[in-house]
Amino acid sequence: MKKKLALYIHIPFCVKKCLYCDFLSATANEQEKESYVQALFYEMDHWKDYLQQEYQIQSIFIGGGTPTALPVSLLERICQKLRTDFLLEQAENLEFTIEANPGTVTKEYVEMFQRVGINRVSLGLQSAQSKELKALGRIHTYQDLLDSVALLQEYGISNINIDLMEDIPYQTLESYKDTLEKVCTLPITHISSYSLIIEPGTPFYEMEQKGELLIANEDEDRKMYELTKEILKEHGYERYEISNYAKKGMECRHNITYWDLGEYLGLGLGAASYLGGFRFENERDFATYQEIQKERKLRSEERITASKVPCDVTKEYLWGYQEIHRESCQDEMEEFMFLGLRMCCGVSRKAFYKRFGIELQEIYHDALNRLFRQKLLAEDKNHDRIYLTDLGIDISNTVLAEFLL
Structure with a gap:
């Protein structure tokens, strides 16, 4: 019987970089996007034969960045190659998620979601308040979120997550409560609520160092945290992980794979993996990543010509990856506990x-x-x-x- 695997695809592009963001993402022109997708295809080729032989994909998560910063045609090509290379037609009850910013979800994108089998969409709202969205450097409005949800519902995509954020500059307990209550009136299945973390290297970090960033104090943060649990529970969202709430049966199965210490493969710039007992990461430099994928493409062609497909994660498959670490029993025990205890079921x-x-x-x-x-x-x-x-x-x-x- 084939083993189960979660697959993550990283799209490192945004329309605009937010002021708090330290994720591996940036703006890019159309040529850069095309060349990145080609490199991503080479990496898929690198893993295709091994995954077809050993694994069945149980969930896919396309994240970023903002995946919908890619043109519809490029994003569809990625999804179609995923379906072909990793035998998605054989998967039962596949959870296929894509992240998107409100305002980037158009009819053309949603029609494409339907064609390729995307059945779950995660929308990065953060706040329903215009002043707070502007403070974060977001480019959408709350109305954009409403329009996106309505469009997804119209096309039968009802498994929708909304990301929210606590401790936003200028946010008050009252404004956060208003955001929660507005979101809870929408036909969505999942809500993730995170506290703002000021990361080094971001504009927010520089502003904080200068004393220019007005955010909630510890007491207000605590009240927002309690309010999240209270209001979401009142509206039928059960907490199943420290920062995640879902309607019954609508928990994110892809993320649960991480917390359950299941295997996952990350494809794309800087993506992390846990596969065959190894933890490893992709190159984070854009140009170097592309060169590595070209070499991987040549190596995969040589394996095919020689009819040699290794049946485990060998040095050949790990070539070009960074931070390669073979998990010891002690490592896995520690991770079993501190990942598993993030979930409310423990x-x-x-x-x-x-x-x-x-x-x-x-x-x-x-x-x-x-x-x-x-x-x-x-x-x-x-x-x-x-x-x-x-x-x-x-x-x-x-x-x-x-x-x-």
Whole structure:
């Protein structure tokens, strides 16, 4: 039986770089976009035979940047090649997500989504307030979001996520509450709510260093956090991960793969992967990435000519990748705990034993006893699943550090 795999595709282009963004993205001309897509195709060719042989794709996530910064024709070519190269027609209940900014979702894009099988769209709203959107450097309006949701619904795409942000400059508890309540009236299935993080190298970081950035204090941030849980629960959104809420059965299966320590492959500039026991990342420099993909294309053609398709992740497949790390049992145990505990259902003792052949209590006896005693962890009535309490979520970074061996 083939193993399950989540596939991520990175599109590093934006119409305009936001003031807070430290993601690997930039503006680009049409020639640069064309050449990037060609390099991305070479990387798909590099993995095609191995994935067809060993894996069945369970979810795809096209992120960025802003994928809809690509012309419809280029984006459709990417999706069609994905379908052909990775045998998507054989996938059962495939979750196929694309990120988009409100205002970039046109009829032409949505018709293309239908043609290629995209069935989930993630819209980066951040706020329903014009002043806050302007402060972030966003180029859309709340009306653009309404128009995008209506258009997706019209074409039968009802699995929609909206990203929100707390601690935006000029944001107040009242304005954030208004954003939450507006969003909850929309026909959407999933909401992600994150606190603004000021990252070095961004315009916001420079503004903060100069004392020019007015953001919520710790007390206001805490109230926004509590308000998110309260209002979303009232409207039928269940929290299933620290920052993610969904209607029943509409959790993002692609992201759950990450938190469940499942395997995933990232294609594109700077994309990260966890495959065959290895963690590795793609080159982050645009020109170098392109040159590497040309070489990978030649190597894949040589493998085909020689009828040699390795049945595991060998040095041949990892050629050209960065930060290559072979996961040890200790690495995986740590990741099993601090990724799994991000989810509200926590981690399973049975699943830990099945994966590692040793009882969870035997490895983490002291940490578990201490965290249970401090009421930072709890367990279900079957004494199988261990999860963070509300207090534990509040100081989750401190709690999760307890599981480093």
